[in-house]
Amino acid sequence: MSKTRIAFIGAGNMAASLIGGLRAQGLEAAQIRASDPGAEQRAKIHAEHGIDLFESNAEAIEGADVVVLSVKPQAMKAVCEALKPSLKPGQLVVSIAAGITCASMKKWLGAQPIVRCMPNTPALLRQGVSGLYATDEVSVEQRQQAEQLLSAVGIALWLDSEAQLDAVTAVSGSGPAYFFLLIEAMTAAGEKLGLSRETASKLTLQTALGAAHMAVSSDVDAAELRRRVTSPNGTTEAAIKSFQANGFEALVEQALGAAAHRSAEMAEQLGN
CATH class of the missing domain: 1.10.3730.10 (ProC C-terminal domain-like)
Structure with a gap:
């Protein structure tokens, strides 16, 4: 992760926790960017972590290796469809939104490599656990990037099938x-x-x-x-x-x- 550039779409509590964990692990502020519609939230995250914040999602993901979708599930379709023209081929998309399948994201984003994650709220204290599932387009290096990202707030466990995320939600998510x-x-x-x-x-x-x-x-x-x-x-x-x-x-x-x-x-x- 020493050279990985990460962009967060949405800078709420879970994103802030991940950003804090990454910074604590030694990632430079210049490697992390985020977008959020709220000016107050942007100012807060910038003050706490020193990263650049944007109102525009397209600006935030420019040059990023990893794009983390940390918006509410109900907003995912609109966010993804608006973001699609700005994504570069091969950019890793990591979703931490509950209940949004990889098939849905592919429909809205196109053929991007996608890792779907189910973290839980103790991640806010860096005591979380996350289940991860990767689509076939995700490379070995990108799997490592996603695992290190979620490991910044606890432990990360890979799953054999996407259907197992429902069980992860039941056991650790809830x-x-x-x-x-x-x-x-x-x-x-x-x-x-x-x-x-x-x-x-x-x-x-x-x-x-x-x-x-x-x-x-x-x-x-x-x-x-x-x-x-x-x-x-x-x-x-x-x-x-x-x-x-x-x-x-x-x-x-x-x-x-x-x-x-x-x-x-x-x-x-x-x-x-």
């Missing part, structure tokens, strides 16, 4: 909200057991953080970690049995299935 829901529920339950809201919240948050660190750093899987902290006839076992008796695993499977189904539905709706 996943942070599931954990937030569990945090809400545990905090509320702690209050009902007699703790103050502040104490219940701190206990829950630190437990979530500690458990995540243990799972990430451990050489065994989550099932084994759970077994190790579940003493026979103890308090943890009582809670786990209650979860399982009420269909916890089936509920999680059903919820992720609903998210994946909705992801596929959105791709069909937004791709027309």
